[in-house]
Amino acid sequence: MGKEITSRKEDYSQWYNDIILKAGLADYSAVRGCMVIKPYGFALWENMRDQLDKMFKETGHQNAYFPLFIPKSFLSKEAAHVEGFAKECAVVTHYRLMNDPDGNGIVVDPDAKLEEELIVRPTSETIIWNTYKTWIQSYRDLPVLVNQWCNVVRWEMRTRLFLRTTEFLWQEGHTAHATSQEAIDETIQMLNIYAEFAEEWMAMPVIKGIKSINERFAGAVDTYCIEALMQDGKALQSGTSHFLGQNFAKAFDVKFSDKENKLDYVWATSWGVSTRLIGALVMAHSDDDGLVLPPKIAPIQVVIVPIYKGDEQKQNIDEKVKVLLEDFKALGIRVKYDDDDNNRPGWKFAEYELKGVPVRIAVGARDLQNNSVEVARRDTREKKSVSIDGLANSVHVLLNDIQQNIYDKAKVFRDDNITKADTWEEFIKILDGKAGFVSAHWDGTAETEDKIKELSKATIRCIPLNNIKEEGKCILTGNPSRERVLFARAY
RNA sequence: CGGGGCGUAGCGUAGCCCGGUUAUCGCGCCACAUUUGGGAUGUGGAGGUCGCAAGUUCGAAUCUUGCCGCCCCGACCA
Numbered sequence: 312m313g314k315e316i317t318s319r320k321e322d323y324s325q326w327y328n329d330i331i332l333k334a335g336l337a338d339y340s341a342v343r344g345c346m347v348i349k350p351y352g353f354a355l356w357e358n359m360r361d362q363l364d365k366m367f368k369e370t371g372h373q374n375a376y377f378p379l380f381i382p383k384s385f386l387s388k389e390a391a392h393v394e395g396f397a398k399e400c401a402v403v404t405h406y407r408l409m410n411d412p413d414g415n416g417i418v419v420d421p422d423a424k425l426e427e428e429l430i431v432r433p434t435s436e437t438i439i440w441n442t443y444k445t446w447i448q449s450y451r452d453l454p455v456l457v458n459q460w461c462n463v464v465r466w467e468m469r470t471r472l473f474l475r476t477t478e479f480l481w482q483e484g485h486t487a488h489a490t491s492q493e494a495i496d497e498t499i500q501m502l503n504i505y506a507e508f509a510e511e512w513m514a515m516p517v518i519k520g521i522k523s524i525n526e527r528f529a530g531a532v533d534t535y536c537i538e539a540l541m542q543d544g545k546a547l548q549s550g551t552s553h554f555l556g557q558n559f560a561k562a563f564d565v566k567f568s569d570k571e572n573k574l575d576y577v578w579a580t581s582w583g584v585s586t587r588l589i590g591a592l593v594m595a596h597s598d599d600d601g602l603v604l605p606p607k608i609a610p611i612q613v614v615i616v617p618i619y620k621g622d623e624q625k626q627n628i629d630e631k632v633k634v635l636l637e638d639f640k641a642l643g644i645r646v647k648y649d650d651d652d653n654n655r656p657g658w659k660f661a662e663y664e665l666k667g668v669p670v671r672i673a674v675g676a677r678d679l680q681n682n683s684v685e686v687a688r689r690d691t692r693e694k695k696s697v698s699i700d701g702l703a704n705s706v707h708v709l710l711n712d713i714q715q716n717i718y719d720k721a722k723v724f725r726d727d728n729i730t731k732a733d734t735w736e737e738f739i740k741i742l743d744g745k746a747g748f749v750s751a752h753w754d755g756t757a758e759t760e761d762k763i764k765e766l767s768k769a770t771i772r773c774i775p776l777n778n779i780k781e782e783g784k785c786i787l788t789g790n791p792s793r794e795r796v797l798f799a800r801a802y
Numbered sequence: 803c804g805g806g807g808c809g810u811a812g813c814g815u816a817g818c819c820c821g822g823u824u825a826u827c828g829c830g831c832c833a834c835a836u837u838u839g840g841g842a843u844g845u846g847g848a849g850g851u852c853g854c855a856a857g858u859u860c861g862a863a864u865c866u867u868g869c870c871g872c873c874c875c876g877a878c879c880a
Contacts, residue, residue: 324874343872395880434880468878475879528880536880551880618839657840664840675839685839802879 316665318599323543324471330593331472334602334666344470344477348586351666354610356480356586360460362512362608363482363584366504372456372484377438379461380429385437389562395529396433399466403429431464436530436555436581439485440563447487447577450569454497455487473590474547474802481585487577489569491556494578498554501582502535505550513588514605514718515539515595516725517549518748518797520773525760528581532556538772538797540725541594544746546772546799549591552582590802595721602667603689605717606710613639613646613706614663618656618675625650628674631699635672638703644710664689669713670706690716731795738786738798742769748799752792754785763787769798 316333317325331337336352348356364374380403387393407423432438443455460482470476484501488494502519509517517537527534531553539549560566560576567577596603606612615632619625632648639646649659656673663671673685684702687694690713697705728747732738741749753759753771763786764770774796783792 391880398878465879469876522880526880531880534880548880553880620838652838655838655840655842657838657842659841660839661841673839677839 316599316601319542326599327590327594328472330597330602336589336593336602337472339472342477344467346472346476346478348480351610352589355592355604355608356589358608358610359508359512359588360482363504363508364458364460366508367458367482367484370456370500370504372458372486374459375457376459376461377435377442379432381432381435381438383428383430385441386430388437389530389558391558392436392530392562396465400433401431401464401466403431432461433463433465434581434583435459435461435463435483436485436559437563440559440565440579443485443487443577444563444565447565447567450489450567453487453489453567453577454493456484456497457486458482458484471590471802473593474587476586479585479587481583483581483583486580487560487565488579489567489577491578494556494580495554498533498535498552498580498582501580502537502550502552505552505582505584506537508584509537509539509549509588509591510718512605512607513592513595514607514714514721515549515591516718516722518773518775519777520775520797522551522773523757523760523771523796525757526771528553530555530558531581532558535776536773538748538799539591539595540728540747540799541591541802542597542724543594544728544800546748546797546801547587547591547594548772548801549588550582550584553580555579555581596717597667600692601665603717604667604669606669606714609667609669610645611647611663611666611668612644612710613670613672614659614668615646615648615672615674616656616659616663617648617650618673620676624676627676627679631679632674635699635702639706642703642707644703644707660687670709672702672706688713690720729797732786733783735786738769739767742767742798742800746800748772748797750795750797751786752783752794753796753798754788754790754792759785759787759790763798767798767800769800772797772799772801 316329319326334351335349336355337349338347340347386396404425405419405423406425407420408417409420411418446452446455462478462480464478466477467475486494486497488497506517506519509515517539519535519537522534522536528551533554535552536548537550539547541547557576557578559579565577566574568574593602596605615635617625617628617632619628629650636646636648660671667689669689671687678684681696682699683696684699685694686697686706686709688709728745730741730747730749732741732749732751738749738751749769760771774794778794780794783795784790785792
């Protein structure tokens, strides 16, 4: 038989890899730690990208593009920034190859050494702020609201498909503002856009919060994030929005004159989400039969499979389906008619389930007699006979219903897996048991956070934005605490 | 870089301990026929540097040594 998927319970990592490889989202590549995104996976990314891009533009942002290479000296201008990234940078040292004098193929030409090495961007703050210096002189030049869609490289020691690859695709927004408050507002606005995208488009509930100092972005004053919960009880940071204060403006000497003709450094933000979101999508919704995609971003929302004996039946079905396809497209539904004769219906059913297509419609001679079709939904595996009259409308309603149902299911799971712990014993018991988010008191120090991480492998995912103030004692040290924070083991 | 495992056809594998005909099986692939309401069946066919190199031997996928590569665990991971 075809493509068996390892059970989620048996081996979660294997299950995750199986889904990605067998649904045709991506493949391993010849380069260690890198990944080939296949057409189906890329179509999914494009849908996500287009929606995010629309949301960015609706809030006044524009796209631009900055170079892949960053001069080494730029990276070290902001102390915390270089500290955070130095250990995972790919470095270009030469610009030419030559034939090996010993005849062993091709070698790097030692005469072609670069005077200053170039870093393949792990993120673009430095090269962008070096540019902003030339763009900004006056308050009239502000705000600068720019985003770029690009690839970045971070040489991680261990990689996982979509979640952590050496090279990945993302967007990074970099904004410059006249006041601290305006920059903070921008940071929070973008966090809200990410949360809205995750919940309404990916059907994935997230917790908005702020990072502890340990988990903060290298060079930021504050890092805001959205955190999602995966089905194995581990958390996944799904997007970040940073308030950078004046750190980069000072590092790159970006000053502006305000209305009173006073000179000040500009205030900055940066924010990003990546193809990691696809990993999140896989782990949030899929089951042992394959991927489950939310209709709003599924590359194929509806697949129609004909079932027939002989050319005559096929022609009758084709005729009927032709009308249906028009109806679907008129409602903006992404539909595919799979009448490929190489595969049998059963094979197609299994294949589209694996690919997570939300709705499947089977049309056979029997259905045409009854003026109906068989409609199957991916999320619940329910099948029922539906009248051909008004089919596009009923499918449209069904797609919305599936979107909502997937979200609700993930939300219930997430809410059931936020557990309060008041003692260290409880804390460990939850992490080793059902896992998920553990809401617990912490004394607010980096030392305690480190110690907790060392002892439990759990980190502070975030301090939720809507947190209730509550007096308590740190689960590790017993020192006083003003609020609970969310801990979890994370990807 | 430390601990463990693996390398045989596109993929997954048997054989290795205990050397000996033509390297096993499944999936996939190609052709033809019959099929098509949950991953079809039959018949025929193609496809192999047994990771690489050296050694032992009459003879190596199998034994020895060295090297290379991959996976898992750890270190690392805004």
